[in-house]
Amino acid sequence: MSILFSPFNLAKLEIKNRFIFSACEDNLSTEQGFVTDEIIRKDSRIAAGEVGLIISSHIAVHPLGCTKKRKLGIYNDDMIPRLKNLVDAVHDKRSKIIFQLGHAGIQTTEDAIGQLPLGPSPSPKNLEMNEDQIQEVILAFARGSARAIEAGADGIQLHAAHGYLINEFLSPYFNRRSDLWGGSEENRFQFLGNIVIEIKKILPEGVPLLIKLNSNDYTPEEGITPGLAVSYAERLAGLKIDGIEVSCGTTSRSPWNICRGDIPIKEISKSFPEAQRPVVEAALGKMAGKFELQEGYNLEATKMIRPVMGNIPLFAVGGFRHVSDMEEAVKNGYTDFISMCRPFIREPYLIKHIREGKVKAASCTSCNKCFAAVANDIPVKCYNKEFV
Numbered sequence: 001m002s003i004l005f006s007p008f009n010l011a012k013l014e015i016k017n018r019f020i021f022s023a024c025e026d027n028l029s030t031e032q033g034f035v036t037d038e039i040i041r042k043d044s045r046i047a048a049g050e051v052g053l054i055i056s057s058h059i060a061v062h063p064l065g066c067t068k069k070r071k072l073g074i075y076n077d078d079m080i081p082r083l084k085n086l087v088d089a090v091h092d093k094r095s096k097i098i099f100q101l102g103h104a105g106i107q108t109t110e111d112a113i114g115q116l117p118l119g120p121s122p123s124p125k126n127l128e129m130n131e132d133q134i135q136e137v138i139l140a141f142a143r144g145s146a147r148a149i150e151a152g153a154d155g156i157q158l159h160a161a162h163g164y165l166i167n168e169f170l171s172p173y174f175n176r177r178s179d180l181w182g183g184s185e186e187n188r189f190q191f192l193g194n195i196v197i198e199i200k201k202i203l204p205e206g207v208p209l210l211i212k213l214n215s216n217d218y219t220p221e222e223g224i225t226p227g228l229a230v231s232y233a234e235r236l237a238g239l240k241i242d243g244i245e246v247s248c249g250t251t252s253r254s255p256w257n258i259c260r261g262d263i264p265i266k267e268i269s270k271s272f273p274e275a276q277r278p279v280v281e282a283a284l285g286k287m288a289g290k291f292e293l294q295e296g297y298n299l300e301a302t303k304m305i306r307p308v309m310g311n312i313p314l315f316a317v318g319g320f321r322h323v324s325d326m327e328e329a330v331k332n333g334y335t336d337f338i339s340m341c342r343p344f345i346r347e348p349y350l351i352k353h354i355r356e357g358k359v360k361a362a363s364c365t366s367c368n369k370c371f372a373a374v375a376n377d378i379p380v381k382c383y384n385k386e387f388v
């Protein structure tokens with residue numbers, strides 16, 4: 001049997017194989033942030049396709065942390081029953097589900113949250129968080145985690161990557177504070193560190209707490225670099241977290257590093273007002289061809305992080321497409337799991353088909369039209385043939 005189909009634990013949670021559906025925003029929640037039947041159907045199908053673990057789409061812990069109007073939330077007790085329906089549906093299909101909790105930080109709009117976004121440092125488009133607001137968000141992560149457990153989630157993943165609020169505090173590019181929360185590596189880590197400490201107080205023993213961490217922000221000036229990511233990983237290991245998923249890039253400054261492959265110029269441009277489209281298309285045109293997909297493109301960074309992790313599981317996401325490469329990566333101990341996102345949007349039954357020997361590679365072409373769907377606020381699915 002392939003090592004990819006051997007079970008592996010995250011804390012005391014046994015995952016039946018080495019495949020993870022990485023967090024994937026779907027634009028399917030209600031305007032109030034509740035789980036819909038479409039979300040349940042989608043994740044239920046992916047669970048039936050035999051993936052070992054589903055990481056939910058990014059769930060906002062605070063109303064000001066929503067990336068857009070239609071965004072799953074966990075900031076209210078009323079949200080628990082529908083979240084529980086989602087968990088039950090995944091469990092019915094014998095898979096596991098961990099909730100990804102996050103806060104948009106500056107990566108949202110006034111239109112979505114009714115005020116200027118909040119971030120560690122001010123800009124013309126966002127406000128600087130004060131001490132009370134920082135403490136409120138730390139508490140919101142702990143309360144959101146308690147609600148996740150009440151809904152039956154198998155664990156928590158903190159979204160500390162892709163330029164959202166936790167990433168912003170960690171990054172010297174976004175965080176220019178000189179108080180307790182910035183100015184040094186230790187201070188910039190404090191926001192994430194305190195969230196971890198607060199969550200650990202309420203998390204039942206053996207329930208995994210994972211972190212999605214950037215190994216490189218690829219911001220115009222230096223943000224998180226691979227060296228800094230190793231340092232942060234070491235601090236997280238010291239706090240006894242239960243796993244790190246390694247990613248890179250930020251939605252606002254470097255999105256094509258998160259999702260390498262083609263740049264869907266026309267489809268992204270459609271999300272802008274007509275008058276702006278020629279400028280957007282010219283800018284995107286200059287980037288085309290520069291973000292070619294490499295198999296497992298965060299694996300090198302994952303290898304760098306491995307030595308500071310001890311026995312704590314570590315996994316890479318980004319660009320896994322060929323079963324033979326996945327097998328090599330796990331066999332060589334570079335990654336404990338294979339985390340994929342876009343391939344499951346196209347092929348919910350991918351893992352079942354790999355197990356049955358029907359396919360040796362994902363058929364996802366990394367055209368990134370699913371990524372463009374997020375920007376256009378339409379349901380996320382595979383638009384490879386036609387973008388509507």
Ligand SMILES: Cc1cc2nc3c(=O)[nH]c(=O)nc-3n(C[C@H](O)[C@H](O)[C@H](O)COP(=O)(O)O)c2cc1C
Nearest residue numbers: 022023024025057058317318319340341342370371
């Ligand atoms: C449509 C879409 C939505 C995504 N939503 C999220 C999200 O909610 N949270 C997150 O951490 N990453 C999100 N990602 C990034 C993926 O989890 C993953 O890191 C990235 O797609 C690279 O992996 P892949 O090559 O297997 O697709 C999203 C990616 C896509 C294409």
